[in-house]
Amino acid sequence: MLDIAAPSEVFAESRHASSNYELVICSPDGKNIKTGSGLSLHVDSDAHDEGPLDTVIIAGGCSMPTRALTFEHISAARHLAGRARRVASLCTGAFVLGAAGLLDGRKVTTHWNHTQRLQDRYPQAEVVHDSELVTDGNLITSAGESAGIALTLHLLREDQGNKVHSVVARDLLVYQPPDNDVASTGKLIPRNPLVRKLTEEILADPTAQYTLADLARRAAVSPRHLCRLFQEEVQTTPAKFVEQVRFDSARSLLDNGESVTNAAFMSGFGSMETLRRTFISRLGISPRAYQHRFNTVA
Template identity: 35%
Template structure:
């Protein structure tokens, strides 16, 4: 029989209703691969940051049965530097081998519990300074949409909870299922860049050109040796203007974005074809199979052969 992974979502006082519903919506669209339960620290209703409370069906005891625990985000006014006793007691029920995920400000909860000490993590860009003051022992990366640090995953604000949940589906069951889930939920299966692109910026001058067309063109020519000058020329901008505007819009440099897109394409080909590693490298624009191996390992920590064994078996 196919294993059904249990996801338990922990709702705390001050929870954002939108973020609380993300795990159920995403994992619930994954063809029965997951079971999603929602609990509170005492089994009682929790106050949301809206004008209503939320009744949950379970108490903290279900945390001990979870394969994955998702802590939903809370309004900043509910953030405390120390962990309340009832929250600490609830988190203590989580199995040592369970995966733990935070959405947005819930990174404060994991950090206060000591789970993020010495680890890389992220949270919403608006509370970055507060987080760093409270938890200097955490390696905070404010520029990304989510961080996968093995057993612990943290995500940035609000909709990045969708990104991290889709990433988990992709990691567990491959890109085909993750893409299908994204289509059912009418969201992009993979968002470009990081949260830097969402930080408040001065309003651009009216009529300012976008790099979107150049990005679309690049995705259609990933198998070619694309240089920054090629992208800038396609966008009709100088190199300096293009590089600046690209980072403003995407949150990454053009070079880093290209590598990211090539790795995404390579993962799809490893899952869906029997092409050799060298052939796939050529298809996605890496000069050699060794280069593909290097970039794939840097992105997801495995070799092309190991990735293919896992996800072709899933397919």
């Protein structure tokens, strides 16, 4: 449901900024579908009846990495992609594009938990690990359900420029303080006391050293067991959690007017180059460009 709801909200919000998109939800047979959450989703049309199109966004699903996709799914993806100016996938939607033969020779990504599976299944593609968005020509792939907003904002900036992008981003990007019930990573504070203690320490001081060995020693467990606990509690690895907290902190500092240099050191990245690589990997732009675009309305 998030794969549909998140982009729809961004496009809907853009209408308040003098932008206009017509959204159509398709399925391989034109029938309404039941999402992974159990909620039903109204479908506007059969995918095979659509075209020409500006943009096609293929949504993901929990079972896509592990099940054989039907001929109808593959045929629908090929039909839509062949009639669109650009094609994008959300989360595991990349597996649909792969089955349709649309990833061959392209640089792509998907949910971090399935990147290796995607690479193994479609070896002709170049799968990028640990990246939120990957653009290769007219193909844009994204990692995880929450990347739907980042993907749609990226499309919005391409279409409408910085002004509309900035207005919509200001309305939709909300930063959660560390002492709230929800961490800045968007995950619930973990129930496991060991993981909760570590995440609270990381949120309180992103600048400290947090290698896997250091964190495991603090928790008095093996590194492997700690990774398992983090996966169960916050659905990511310790290293990725640390990077996410530092990224959130740096982005907030930039939004508040700090220089790129100060943001790099105050958030724990340690150098401008590390911060730059992280921003380009996650958002496709440098921190300086992000600060200019987010805080400037033309």
